[in-house]
Structure formats: structure tokens, C-alpha cells
Amino acid sequence: MSDITSATAAGANRASSGGLRDNAIFKALFVDPWSYRTGAVILGLLNVILLAATSSGWGVTTALTYWGAWIWEILGGNPHSWAYFAEASKPFNNPGHDFLHDAGSLSNLGLILGAALSVLLASQFRIKKIKSGKQIGAAILGGLMMGVGARMAFGCNIGSMFTGLPSMSLHGWVFMVAIFLGAAVGSRLLVKYFI
Amino acid sequence: MAEKTLDCLGEACPVPLVKTQKALAAMEIGDVLVVAIDHSCAMKNIPEWADKAGHNFEIDEVEGGRWDIVIEKVN
Numbered sequence: 216m217s218d219i220t221s222a223t224a225a226g227a228n229r230a231s232s233g234g235l236r237d238n239a240i241f242k243a244l245f246v247d248p249w250s251y252r253t254g255a256v257i258l259g260l261l262n263v264i265l266l267a268a269t270s271s272g273w274g275v276t277t278a279l280t281y282w283g284a285w286i287w288e289i290l291g292g293n294p295h296s297w298a299y300f301a302e303a304s305k306p307f308n309n310p311g312h313d314f315l316h317d318a319g320s321l322s323n324l325g326l327i328l329g330a331a332l333s334v335l336l337a338s339q340f341r342i343k344k345i346k347s348g349k350q351i352g353a354a355i356l357g358g359l360m361m362g363v364g365a366r367m368a369f370g371c372n373i374g375s376m377f378t379g380l381p382s383m384s385l386h387g388w389v390f391m392v393a394i395f396l397g398a399a400v401g402s403r404l405l406v407k408y409f410i
Numbered sequence: 411m412a413e414k415t416l417d418c419l420g421e422a423c424p425v426p427l428v429k430t431q432k433a434l435a436a437m438e439i440g441d442v443l444v445v446a447i448d449h450s451c452a453m454k455n456i457p458e459w460a461d462k463a464g465h466n467f468e469i470d471e472v473e474g475g476r477w478d479i480v481i482e483k484v485n
Contacts, residue, residue: 339450344420
């Protein structure tokens with residue numbers, strides 16, 4: 216493990232020397248990847264703060280569902296009459312509930328801005344090319360399946376697992392078993408059809 | 411001592427790693443494989459695998475966010 220870290224660090228120095236990237240503290244904080252342990256501890260602490268501040272733990276896909284429904288509304292649809300929002304995801308129909316008053320939407324925005332900031336600080340921002348039509352098809356199909364799956368499970372790996380498990384919710388454990396089974400099948404399909 | 415380049419630009423995990431494993435399996439001992447990546451996770455998992463499998467490797471950051479991993483097949 217220590218060999219890899221030093222090889223990675225040596226490699227990272229080659230491209231752009233000089234400036235902040237040569238500063239050891241800056242490099243450890245912003246350029247080199249953090250260890251899984253560091254990431255886990257920070258995520259755990261942030262979720263505690265989020266729970267204290269907004270009375271609900273971290274989730275991602277519920278807000279994405281709202282985003283989709285708001286777009287549908289702009290296009291002329293009426294998502295407020297949907298059974299899903301009447302039964303399962305009630306805050307959507309609360310009076311005054313919009314993007315700026317939805318903690319999940321704001322934390323998703325923060326997630327995107329934070330990821331952009333992180334890659335910019337590391338000087339690793341890059342517009343990546345689309346490799347093939349197959350890649351587009353797989354991304355759309357995968358995204359749709361994950362989106363539908365996350366709604367059926369009332370959350371994704373963040374809301375159902377990362378937040379569900381520490382709240383001692385049984386559905387988090389069921390979700391975890393299911394996600395391992397799904398990943399096992401998915402990896403086999405990936406290797407068979409995509410590589 | 412053949413040298414081969416594997417273009418994994420624009421590809422996300424775990425595709426670069428699986429492609430690297432496949433490509434290297436088809437090569438002879440002493441051959442060199444250059445894997446071009448622009449996905450920072452692949453910059454972690456490909457060297458980790460190469461280290462575990464006992465191959466020699468080196469990482470080159472060609473430009474910001476673009477790396478070449480040079481792997482020499484040892485066994």
C-alpha cells in the first residue's frame with residue numbers, strides 16, 4: 216500500500232511542478248485522494264450535523280425526484296396530483312415547498328459544487344470524451360433503472376443505506392443485502408456485454 | 411519485449427481495470443502495457459491491482475487529470 220501512495224505522489228508531481236501543488240500540506244489536503252477511513256469519518260460527522268440542522272439525514276434521490284417533477288410541471292404537467300407525492304413523498308405538496316426550501320435539493324447542489332471545487336483544487340478538471348454509443352445507451356439504461364429502483368426502495372445507497380443503517384431502520388439492512396446481489400449481477404453483465 | 415497502449419480515456423470504473431487485466435493476460439512476460447486513463451479512481455485501483463499481482467508499474471501524470479499507467483508484466 217505504501218508503495219502505491221508514493222508512486223502516485225511521484226507521478227502527480229511530474230505534470231505540474233511549482234506553485235501550490237508542491238506544497239506538502241496542500242497536496243495532502245486537496246490533490247492526493249483521502250483514505251477511505253478519513254472519508255468515512257468526515258461523512259459520518261457531516262451526516263450528524265445535517266440531521267441536527269434539518270431533522271433528517273442525508274439523501275440524494277428524493278430531491279432528484281422533485282427536480283424531475285418540477286421540470287414536468289414547467290412543461291405543463293401536474294405532478295401534484297400524483298399518488299406517489301400524496302402517499303409516499305408528502306413534503307412535495309407542502310405549501311411553499313420549492314428548490315430553495317428543500318434541504319435535499321440544496322445539499323445536492325452543494326454536492327455538485329463541492330465535487331467541482333475538489334477537482335479544480337486538484338487541477339484535474341477535464342472535459343471527457345464520450346467513448347461510444349454503447350456508453351450512452353448503458354448510461355441512460357443504468358440511470359433509468361437506478362432511478363426507478365431508488366423510488367421503489369424509498370432511497371438510494373445514501374438515503375436507504377448510509378442514513379438508513381445508522382438510524383437502525385430495518386429497510387436499510389434489506390437494502391444492503393439487495394444492493395450486493397444487484398452489484399454481483401451487474402458486474403457480470405458489465406464484463407460480459409460492455410468490455 | 412512488445413509494448414502496447416490501451417486507450418481507456420472517457421471510461422469509468424471498473425472498465426479500465428477489467429480491460430487492463432484482460433490486455434495484460436494476453437501479453438508475454440517482460441512486455442509493457444501503457445494504460446491511458448482520465449478517471450481518478452482508476453489511478454488508484456489499477457496500481458493497487460498491479461501491486462497485488464506482482465507487476466512493475468509507474469504512474470505518469472501527462473497533464474492535469476490525465477494519467478498513463480505503465481505496467482511491465484512480471485509473471
